[in-house]
Amino acid sequence: MKIRVSTAVLILCVAAAAQAAPFRQTMTTEQKFSITPGGTFVLENPHGNIDIVGSNVTQIEATLTTLVTAKSEAALAEGRRGSNLIIGGDAKTRIVRTVIARKTNDWSVAVQWNVRVPRNVHVHVVSTSSERIRINDILGSVKVKNFRGNVMIGDVSGSTVVESVNGSIVYATPHPGGNVLLSTVNGNVTATVAGDADFRWVAETGRGDIRTSMQQGLRGAFFGPRFQGTVNAPGGPTITTSTLMGDVHLLAAGASAAKTQSLRQLPLTESPSSRAAQRTNTSGPAVLRRGTVKGLFTYETKMGDVRVQEIQGDARIFTGAGVVQIGAVSGACNVRSHGGPLELGEISGVLTASTRAGDILVDSTRRGGTIATQGGTIRLLYTSGPTTLTSGGGDIIVSQAAASVKAETTSGDVVIGVDRDSKSEKIDAQTKKGNILLHVGPKFGADIDATIVTTDARADTIASELPGLSIRREHVAGKTVVRATGKINGGGQKVVLHATGGDIRISTRALAPTVVKPR
Amino acid sequence: MSECSAMRESMPLLLTEALDPVRRETAHQHIESCVVCSEEWRAHKETWTLLEELPEVEVPARVKTAFLEKVGVAEPAVSNVIPFRGRPVFKWVAQAAAVVVLVGGAYFAGDRNADRIQPTGARIESVTPMQRVASGITPVSLAETRVLDAAALSPEIQGRPAVRNVTCVDCDGSDGQIALSFDVTSRWTVSGHPKDESMLRLSSYMLENEDVASTPSEALDSLRRMYSDPAHADPQIANALANVLRSDAHEGVRIDAVETLTHLPAAVSAQTRDALIEALRSDPNPAVRLKAVEALANMVRDGAVLEPTEVDVLRQKALQQDENPYVRVKVAETLGNMQP
Numbered sequence: 109m110k111i112r113v114s115t116a117v118l119i120l121c122v123a124a125a126a127q128a129a130p131f132r133q134t135m136t137t138e139q140k141f142s143i144t145p146g147g148t149f150v151l152e153n154p155h156g157n158i159d160i161v162g163s164n165v166t167q168i169e170a171t172l173t174t175l176v177t178a179k180s181e182a183a184l185a186e187g188r189r190g191s192n193l194i195i196g197g198d199a200k201t202r203i204v205r206t207v208i209a210r211k212t213n214d215w216s217v218a219v220q221w222n223v224r225v226p227r228n229v230h231v232h233v234v235s236t237s238s239e240r241i242r243i244n245d246i247l248g249s250v251k252v253k254n255f256r257g258n259v260m261i262g263d264v265s266g267s268t269v270v271e272s273v274n275g276s277i278v279y280a281t282p283h284p285g286g287n288v289l290l291s292t293v294n295g296n297v298t299a300t301v302a303g304d305a306d307f308r309w310v311a312e313t314g315r316g317d318i319r320t321s322m323q324q325g326l327r328g329a330f331f332g333p334r335f336q337g338t339v340n341a342p343g344g345p346t347i348t349t350s351t352l353m354g355d356v357h358l359l360a361a362g363a364s365a366a367k368t369q370s371l372r373q374l375p376l377t378e379s380p381s382s383r384a385a386q387r388t389n390t391s392g393p394a395v396l397r398r399g400t401v402k403g404l405f406t407y408e409t410k411m412g413d414v415r416v417q418e419i420q421g422d423a424r425i426f427t428g429a430g431v432v433q434i435g436a437v438s439g440a441c442n443v444r445s446h447g448g449p450l451e452l453g454e455i456s457g458v459l460t461a462s463t464r465a466g467d468i469l470v471d472s473t474r475r476g477g478t479i480a481t482q483g484g485t486i487r488l489l490y491t492s493g494p495t496t497l498t499s500g501g502g503d504i505i506v507s508q509a510a511a512s513v514k515a516e517t518t519s520g521d522v523v524i525g526v527d528r529d530s531k532s533e534k535i536d537a538q539t540k541k542g543n544i545l546l547h548v549g550p551k552f553g554a555d556i557d558a559t560i561v562t563t564d565a566r567a568d569t570i571a572s573e574l575p576g577l578s579i580r581r582e583h584v585a586g587k588t589v590v591r592a593t594g595k596i597n598g599g600g601q602k603v604v605l606h607a608t609g610g611d612i613r614i615s616t617r618a619l620a621p622t623v624v625k626p627r
Numbered sequence: 628m629s630e631c632s633a634m635r636e637s638m639p640l641l642l643t644e645a646l647d648p649v650r651r652e653t654a655h656q657h658i659e660s661c662v663v664c665s666e667e668w669r670a671h672k673e674t675w676t677l678l679e680e681l682p683e684v685e686v687p688a689r690v691k692t693a694f695l696e697k698v699g700v701a702e703p704a705v706s707n708v709i710p711f712r713g714r715p716v717f718k719w720v721a722q723a724a725a726v727v728v729l730v731g732g733a734y735f736a737g738d739r740n741a742d743r744i745q746p747t748g749a750r751i752e753s754v755t756p757m758q759r760v761a762s763g764i765t766p767v768s769l770a771e772t773r774v775l776d777a778a779a780l781s782p783e784i785q786g787r788p789a790v791r792n793v794t795c796v797d798c799d800g801s802d803g804q805i806a807l808s809f810d811v812t813s814r815w816t817v818s819g820h821p822k823d824e825s826m827l828r829l830s831s832y833m834l835e836n837e838d839v840a841s842t843p844s845e846a847l848d849s850l851r852r853m854y855s856d857p858a859h860a861d862p863q864i865a866n867a868l869a870n871v872l873r874s875d876a877h878e879g880v881r882i883d884a885v886e887t888l889t890h891l892p893a894a895v896s897a898q899t900r901d902a903l904i905e906a907l908r909s910d911p912n913p914a915v916r917l918k919a920v921e922a923l924a925n926m927v928r929d930g931a932v933l934e935p936t937e938v939d940v941l942r943q944k945a946l947q948q949d950e951n952p953y954v955r956v957k958v959a960e961t962l963g964n965m966q967p
Contacts, residue, residue, distance in 0.1 A: 255938065255965075271942070273938070273942050273945075273962050274962060274963055274965075291946055293942060293945040293946065293958075293959045293962050293963075294959055294962060294963045312948070314952060314955060314956065314959075315956070332948075333948075334948065350946060352945050352946065352955055352956070352959045353956075353959050353963075410952075411952060411956060428952045429951070429952030429953035429955070429956045430953065430956070445953070446951065446952050446953070447913065447917070447951040447952050447953025447954060447956075448953040464913060464951055464953075465913030465914050465916070465917050465951045465953055465954060466914065466917060466953065467914075481914070482912075482913055482914070483878060483882070483912040483913045483914025483915065483917070484882070484914040484917075485882070500878070500912065500914070501877075501878025501879050501881075501882055501912045501914055501915070502878070502879055502882050502914060503879065517879065518877075518878060518879070519877035519878050519879030519880060520878075520879030520882070521879075539879075540877075541877040541879060541880070542877075542879055572662065573662075574662070575661070575662035575663055576662075577660075577662070578660045579659060579660055
């Protein structure tokens, strides 16, 4: 019985697979294009693999294999009609272009090129997606631009430029005759040269590592995340290898890849500015996750997210780029980021949090601290210690302050809710473009000094639900300065509010709760 | 406090503009600086406005007479008028007879004098949809200046709109025409569906011209939130936000604009791609650039295909060494999720 059921299922699966199987058609053609010695061959092929080899020929000899995949017979016919070959330029610059009509979901076309070119030509390839682009044995220069797919360059004597986005680059030429630039965003870069080759080497990676097996003849230093140096004798061409998310490898031909060493671990000559950078240049995981950490927690990464549930002690965290998310810190908390949002929970000690770009959300800081972003919104739900908040652009919202607050933003609103039980707190709020809203309890006492600078005195106003303020207006350089001073509820701590191009409101209503997206 | 009491007493006179200029100025200064009196004055004005809006009811004659008698200003009786005493039954019969005579006479006269039209087969040639006009009012547009013929202005003035800067453009009247020019402040409440053309245009204008429109940020936030809802999202709003992103001098405003664009459905915000790319390429504030990438990533996730030149900008941004590293990472992630 079991066998019969299994057979039925198998038959059904095969039938379903047959039904879903796309219609395919492969067509192969051969083409020849004239080109002068030292000419340039330009190939634009949006989809499909490309193999170009230099050989003893006098013209370009190409074999094109067109693969049309479609959902139906009709779509297959449409796909066949949808791809064309356009030959342009002249014998000095031969331009060959595969043109694919606007693709639909019903069919797709990929054209695979196998090309033999005279060795002394220059090759220029533009591609969007492929599994690979391979170019070998060229005496002239090579230029490749692609979006997806690996690029392999071998034995190219002339200058080489490869720009990719989502592919890896492999370059192998014993003695490069010209400058080499290999750059990608989401891939690795590997360059293999002869062990005795002389050249300048520039290498950079954001998230990955830079490794080499040519450490013997290597001299150089890090300048920030970028390494610059020479291999063997000074002079020679420059090989630039850069990727943002992948690794960079420089290998000596014939040497084992296992013998490579990270440049971070080599005793290199350092530039003074690079020392600090190198200390933090440890390549950590893309995301560091921890549950509860007991004692001091120190972590530095040049690129990566940090997510820790709880730190029972002090925390010192730095990321060059990434999200920092900490549930709770029982001690002092120092979080720095060169870019990325910060999301911090209950901070019992003094908090120092800064990012060069991104929003900051803090649940509470018991002993106050300093919170700064060069651009982004700051939300602090509760503070019971003196707190300074600075934003280079964006709103600052302090929902409940039971201590003094100093808030300053280049542009954006400043909203501060003083603890309803507080009789008085020192507040200093400034915005260079925006409104200031101060929510206090009905018995809050303060010496108020509120100023707005505006070009529209009718639109921007100062309003207080607590009496005691007297208002003056002055006109200075085409602007109206409205200033309200006085004591509310008999006076108290100094409250200085300064808004440009906005309103100032002092309200006795409770501040609406801040809605925070679930983490 | 005694000053406040005196002020409150003089408020009715202030309302009716019966105070002399010096006292009027003093009163206004006091109201401006005193929260309690300011509140009182606002209440007075509201009441006054309400009174203005109430319909004027004719006082019944006998109430009026009784009142005047009570205060000793009784109207003199006219000696040659004999009061008519109505007789109810006769009155009803007379009224019924009058109605019968009027209706019968009208039918007879109309039937004899009417043109005779031969019946034809009626046919509707075309139908023009009637333009929706709220409450029978001709649509008006918000305008910086407006020139009106007096005939187009109702003689009725509702409430007490503040009229300022009055100038007599042509007041000699020799040609039988005069012209007055003035600024008037009046409160408008416009209601309609969020996707009504008028509501969209009005909201776009407010989002786009924050300085001119003097819209409080809470109101703008509410508008942005409402139009972030996929049910109400509209390309017109997206374009208004894109213009803010391109041109507003304040990074906080640009951040708000791009943040809203991030949450709009990709189909709606597709037209704003140029603005996002431009912001990513050259906005001086890293947070704006970061949010521009997030908005682009959102579009890509929803299946948008970027042009090769736009991909190039992203690629250059990812490899730009002096760019904020987190912006670069976000760009790389966006590129990684992209279908060529």
